[in-house]
Amino acid sequence: MARPVQEINAGSMADIAFLLLIFFLMVTTMDVEAGLQRRLPPMPDENQKQDDVQINRRNILVVRINSLDVLLAGGQIMDVSQLKDKAKEFLTNPANLETLPDRKDKMIEGFGNFAVSEGVISLQNDRGTSYNAYIQVQNELVKAVNEIRDEFAMKNFGKVYIALDEDRQRIVREAIPQNISEADPKETGKK
Amino acid sequence: MAKFSKHGKKGVPALSTASLPDIVFMILFFFMVSTSMRQTDRLVVVKVPEATEIAKLERKDLAAYIFVGTPVANKQAQVGTDARIQLNDSFKTVADIRDFIAAERETKSEVDRQFMTVSIKADVNVRMGIITDIKQELRRTSALKIMYNARRGEPVNN
Numbered sequence: 348m349a350r351p352v353q354e355i356n357a358g359s360m361a362d363i364a365f366l367l368l369i370f371f372l373m374v375t376t377m378d379v380e381a382g383l384q385r386r387l388p389p390m391p392d393e394n395q396k397q398d399d400v401q402i403n404r405r406n407i408l409v410v411r412i413n414s415l416d417v418l419l420a421g422g423q424i425m426d427v428s429q430l431k432d433k434a435k436e437f438l439t440n441p442a443n444l445e446t447l448p449d450r451k452d453k454m455i456e457g458f459g460n461f462a463v464s465e466g467v468i469s470l471q472n473d474r475g476t477s478y479n480a481y482i483q484v485q486n487e488l489v490k491a492v493n494e495i496r497d498e499f500a501m502k503n504f505g506k507v508y509i510a511l512d513e514d515r516q517r518i519v520r521e522a523i524p525q526n527i528s529e530a531d532p533k534e535t536g537k538k
Numbered sequence: 539m540a541k542f543s544k545h546g547k548k549g550v551p552a553l554s555t556a557s558l559p560d561i562v563f564m565i566l567f568f569f570m571v572s573t574s575m576r577q578t579d580r581l582v583v584v585k586v587p588e589a590t591e592i593a594k595l596e597r598k599d600l601a602a603y604i605f606v607g608t609p610v611a612n613k614q615a616q617v618g619t620d621a622r623i624q625l626n627d628s629f630k631t632v633a634d635i636r637d638f639i640a641a642e643r644e645t646k647s648e649v650d651r652q653f654m655t656v657s658i659k660a661d662v663n664v665r666m667g668i669i670t671d672i673k674q675e676l677r678r679t680s681a682l683k684i685m686y687n688a689r690r691g692e693p694v695n696n
Contacts, residue, residue, distance in 0.1 A: 361555065364562035371566060375573035380595035380657065382586070382687040390677045474667030478660050479587045481669070482686055486589040493591055529673070 383485050388528065406448045408437045408468045412484055414475030427483050434491035438466050438523075458503075458518045467526040485527075492525045499523055574598065582607035582624045587662045588691035595685060600654050602642040602681075604635070606668060607661035621664040623672070632668075635675045659687040 410430070411419040418425055420433050440447040448466030455461055468488055472481055493508070500508040500519050508519055584607040595601060605624040609617050613629075622629050625638045643651055656676055660669060676684060 357559070358555075360559035361562055364559050364566055368562055368566040368569065371569045371573065374576055375569065376576045377573045379689075380598050380601060380685075380687070381592040381690065382595070382657065382685045383589060383591065384593055384595075384655070384683070384685045387673060387677050387682040387684055389680060389682060472666045472670070474665060474670060476666040477662070478664045478666060478669060479662040481666055482587040482589055482662075482688060485686065486591050486688075489591040 383482065383489060385485075385527075385529070403449065403465075405446055406465045406467060408434065408466060409471065410434075410468060410484060410488070411471045412473065412476045412480055414473040416477055416480040418480075418484060427480075427487055430484065430487040431491045431494070434468060434488055435495060437468070438464050438491065438495055440464060440466070453521070455518055455521045457514060458522070461522045463522060463524065467528055469528050469530050471530045488527050489525070492523065492527075496520075496523045578603075578624075578627050580605065580610065580624070581613055581627070581629060582609055582622055582661070584659050584661045585663075586659055586687045586689050589688040590690070590692065592688050592690055595655060595657065597650075597653060597655075600646060600650055601657045601685075602639065602654060603657050603659060604638075604672060605659045606664050606672070607659075608663075621661070621668055623668070632671045632675050635672060636679050639676070639679045639681045653683070654681065655683045655685050656681050657685045657687050 408421050409419075410421075413419070418427060418430065420430055421437070423433075425433065437447060440450065448464050450462035450464055452460050453463045470484065470488070496508045496519050499522055500506060500511055500515070504511055504515055508516065511519065582605050584605055606621060607624075608614075608619055609622055609629070617629055623631065623635075625634060630638065639656070643654065646654055658669065658672065673684070676682070
């Protein structure tokens with residue numbers, strides 16, 4: 348006859364679990380890795396002669412933030428809250444104005460021809476600009492592009508951009524490119 | 539002394555703690571899944587700016603972090619209060635970013651190297667000068683995928 352197996356006392360299980368819990372609370376962080384993703388332009392080759400790519404004036408929206416965090420977009424001083432509408436107007440050019448960017452027909456695979464805006468937003472900042480102001484401006488510009496993408500996606504696919512499948516997202520991305528260029532730093536406002 | 543007699547006293551039945559381990563384990567697993575290991579000690583104070591259009595980083599393991607901010611209080615006696623760059627576990631200068639990126643690239647597998655993202659965690663109050671220097675250095679080292687770390691929230695203008 349087998350001896351009955353002695354039962355293990357599980358009373359301290361809670362204590363052990365608490366120890367582990369507290370250990371994990373101490374050594375881990377809950378940071379979410381999120382933010383504004385950007386792609387920097389590659390460094391121009393020094394040996395290569397730099398040919399000036401002349402982009403038509405109407406195709407550039409210059410957004411400047413000076414060292415006092417004052418925003419200048421397309422020659423007008425404005426508040427950050429106005430920037431989104433300005434950028435949207437610039438990128439969509441609803442009235443086909445001469446002063447706003449040109450559109451060029453482009454063949455998009457799986458969609459057909461679409462008049463893609465040639466507008467580029469050039470973001471310039473000063474060394475004394477605060478990071479917060481810079482991120483706010485970046486955020487507004489990304490928001491403008493995202494809203495145009497949503498409108499495009501809504502019109503053509505009946506869904507917002509984020510709800511589309513991979514292939515349609517690519518179509519939207521190609522139709523509404525995110526052309527935000529971060530200019531080479533200029534030595535301005537130096538003391 | 540019948541008032542104080544222990545006989546016949548109806549005490550509250552003891553609370554069963556048998557399910558306590560289960561509850562604690564549940565919390566434990568929650569934390570294990572939702573958090574990540576802290577990799578470096580922070581030497582700079584970073585309060586990332588708030589933004590609304592943020593996107594989540596897809597591959598956390600392919601990120602390299604650059605912290606920019608004012609040194610923590612107990613380091614200020616040595617390094618001052620000016621905004622500094624922290625790479626790994628020490629204060630570094632812009633010139634060290636090149637080596638740092640090269641070392642980070644080495645730790646990633648060959649196929650994933652091109653997807654490496656440099657996450658810039660900078661404090662809201664730093665000036666763009668230092669960020670511009672970092673960006674220029676990153677361009678020179680061809681680490682072009684970057685991310686400005688931000689929290690979700692309504693942006694505050696100050």
